[in-house]
Amino acid sequence: MPDPGSAMLLPLARGLELAAALSLFGTLVGALVVVPPGAAGPALRRQLVRLLRASLAASLAGAALWLPLQAVAITGAATFADLVAQSGLVATSTHFGTGLAARSALLLAAVAMAGRLESRRRLAVATLLAGIGLALQARLGHAAAADGALLPAAVALHVLAAGAWLGGLAPLGLALRALPIPLAARLLRRFSLVGGGAILVLAGSAVLQSRELIGDLGGWFGTRYGGLALAKIGGLTLLLAIAALNRLLLTPRIGSRNGRRALVVSIAIETLVGLAVVAVAVALATSPPAVHEVPLWPFAERPDLSRLDDPYIGRHVWRIAAFAAVLLAGIASLLWRRTRLLGPALAVATLWLLPLPNLRLLAMPAHPTSYQHSQTGYTASSIARGLDLVKRHCTDACFRPKDDPTDLTPYGLWQRGDGDLYWWLAEVFDRIGHSPFAYGTIAELEPRQRWQLIDYFRARAAGTAVAEAGAWPFPVLAPDMPLRCGERRLDLDALRGRPVHIAFRAGAAPGRLPPLPAGLDYVIVVVSRTEGPPPSAETSCLVSLPDVWTAYAAASGLDEEGLDGADLLVDANGWLRLRRLPGGGIAAAPETAAPGLASWDQAAATVATQPFAAGDVGGHGH
Template sequence: MVDLATTMALVRGLHLAATLSLLGTVGFLLWMLPSGPAVPRALHRWLTRLWWVSGLIALLAGVAWFVLQSAAIAGAETWSDLRDALPVVALHTRYGNTMLVRLGLVLAATLLAVPSGRWTTWVRYLAVALTAAALGVQGMIGHAGATEGAVGDGLVFSESLHLLAAGIWLGALLPLWLGLRALSPEQASAVCERFTPIGLACVLVLAGTGFAQGFELIGSVPALFGTPYGHFAMLKITLFVFALMLATLNRLWFSDRVAADVPGARRHLGMSICLETCLGLAIVTAAAFMASSSPAAHTTPVWPFPRRLSLVAVNEDPDFHREFVVSLIVIGVAAALMAAALLLRRLRWEALAILLLTVLVRTPSLSLLLIEAYPTSFQTSPTDFSAASIARGQALFAQNCAACHGPSGAGNGPAASGLHIQPADLTQPHIWMHSDGEMFWWLSHGIEDPEGGLAMPGFAGTLSPDDLWALIDYVRAHESALAMQQRSTFDVPLRAPSFPIACAGLTATRMADLRGRDVHVVTGGVVSEDIPPASGVTAVTLNLRDGVAPAPGSCVAATAAAWPAYAILTDLPPDKLAGAEYLVDPNGWLRAVHRPGAADGWQTREKLFAAIRAIDAKPIQPPSGGSHEHHH
């Protein structure tokens, strides 16, 4: 049985397809159909009939979509519930308001369907304007409308252009097919010539706006391949490419044969246009399912392939790096020779042979970019690197991991000597070469021993997903603390742990609310002075001691978990943390740590202000690639 979501997507697609047909039909009458008495009146009647049939279907499907969506919004289970929900959704939700306006515009455009008359041209322009407005508000009731700020406004505008271009191109295919059946060869050829530049412009707009929307709503290659939204997007792109190929074939081959009155050419062109129309309908249906799915950028991707691209080996090993660069240069030269041969129309087969041989020889070195992947490889921790998660991870590590990895994670636990493969040293920078998702997979399913069995058991049966993410947060925080202590820097940019706060004179309830300001984090042993505006810095003092009343313009931790989390980041027992200080930059990155009693601490106001100005002058540039940047 088809569920409500699928039914709603299909009805939504039908409504959208009919609205596009309405715009394309009226646009065809205005811009593509030749004028004059030579055009058969029967064709005008068919097109006018298609006009009002498209409008009628758009209205009926739109009403059905509104009813189904209202039932979903209100959670209506009976007809009585639905009857009560309809006016509430229509009058008190943005979706309902927008749909009422849209259906009203479609109704007005449909009622303007007239075969001919003194004001026919102006009536058709009005119908185009009304239908374009109906399509233009689509973004207000989709993912674009739910996105706030300038990005959301840009998405709404982009989607409006996308739908207008789709209507003028795809919506005009059925009228074009009707015209081919009724017009003379000369007229049919003229229609195709008029259709070509308009269709080309629409294709360019569709490609540009589609890329802009995909960049925001999909966001990454893993999201494209690993989410339902991405799958529908790939289907839509594939169908679009096939439709574009057919359109090109129609213009470069079939249209010329129709103009030359080649026997059977009109039938072949008509069949091709029918197939292109079917592809257009499939594209609209895929778009409807995309609109009914959560955007890929907001969904956890499940990677479907056994390998993935990675620059780790190329960046870390000089020999691999040299081999990779040489391969790129050699293949690039061969490709340039191929392009030159095609341009000059000489030695094309020889250039092709060189290119194929080069690719065959050098491709194995490009395999250095591929590493083993797992379904969770591109997942990131959902914990927001919270103080509570870090502290919880420490306790879980002691209970489940310390026996093998050791209390400090150095791989020297009491059970390590009896293992065939020594446990990994989790205090070294190599842990940043692995993404959160890879670590989650290993913790869940274990690590295989090359000789069979498991070198490390999986904990999916004994620990919850939240527990596993907490372990990852703790391991990252602990290694960062050691890196800062040993090398006076973090191995990778590290977000300051998140936790609830209480402030005096500031509207902030969590650490994230302090973004845009430098934060001087102090522990209970530090007496903090007010930071005056005249200092030239915008900073807030945050005391980690839970339960202390904040001074005016400052904040305190509103959870006891903040203290042990920062103790882990400083590699100190909690009872030794008093006196430690930290600096967090306006973007939320933890930039500097001073352990209690450090000689180079910020003992004076001037030293503190100088340190703050120094980190503000050098904003952090996170490395590309999510596996080396610990933020959520």
């Protein structure tokens, strides 16, 4: 276990290394594009060389401190000898260690190649080397654990854009102080082009990262990582405001008295704000991503866009759009000198005259757990464990022929979101509802046990619905289960994209299954109660686990004995669509049970060719 001192130093070392690497890359970009060798005099080149070498020294110092501190965090090394040995192991055997060593080497080579900043060709090579080194940030944080290439690419582009913009501020300030005003004004226009492109790349790469690391609104507002991300966005917004102030107000006045000084001071402030943003970025890199945290929603309401087809609500949506359009037009008018006064004034007047939209129409009540999702994935084993919990904690009133409190069908479980149902089960149903348990029992269960209860209650409600109505009146997911498909070990979710015929046969030999129409790409899954040989056909799978029999009996509205001989059809998106009883009777989901689709062949063709869309799930989030 690392000591608190090293845990506090680790972010500082990481921040020093990153800030210095950004400065080094930004200085090279500035020397190549903004202040090329032909425009910089000897004095300015010497200042830029000193800045470049100072950035390299700070980067190497940060790396030299970061490596052993990270080794302590990874291995818990307690003695100096252990620290040396473990640091060498981390440096040579981990993505982090090899990435950090490669970056340090590339930055060192870049500074050596840049020399005295007198050759444009050498500067181009140096900038390329430094850019590759900076892009290795993707191997030093969360992106190193990503499965695909999207997140690492987004991180690499993000830090390159940050280096070109924020890292270029210091050399820009040096150039403004040293060069004549006409040349300084021309360099400012060049930097505006570099900064504008960097801002676009920053925004686009940030969107990609947020999808991978933050997820939905719960991750943004209900986790520490999301809060830090919002703080970073606030810092970047402040940077944009300062940049706009520099571009629109201070740059045109650079030739006036104190104009140059005011611009240099503003760039210095922008640099300090940029360092604060880098500090927040380091805090993000050392925090678990929001998608790996349990979000706690802090507000009493949350957005609800489910009623946009309502004409009354649609009018308020158009009002919101009008407000946004006018506001953006007013901000855009600041970009042109002729409209800087009239544009904002017209925007304010228009906003005053527009009717106010009712934002409450696009919101719904929320709970702290509203954006939480099930930990179990709605599997057959979790449903069976939920039934075990019900049997263990139930009162004498449970499993009665009438008014059975273990059947929560009246509460609309499949229309409630995961997080809202999780809160309701412990805070309402367990305390003031018709609960099958003693008061407060559910609230004392572990979170995973509550999710198992939810899975069982949902399966039970689905079974009651199909038993009473002859069809599932709402989309119901097929519980996931492990499969043996020839020599392969899969689960039911791995078959998404193809319809599935699940046949329940108690014996090891499945016997004759009801034939499916030719040309339909069904996978046949035989669920037995006795271990048998693996199916030989490529389209067949086998499972013989007791939990599967228990879970599907609950979801199908049958007892475990009555499930023998039954058949279920699951569409390509994983929804239960049709139940064929042992005697041949068919119960189908509403869309399947349309007129003229009463036969097995017709219903099977409909299930195979018309899967439910993902939006049909309602509130259930699996």
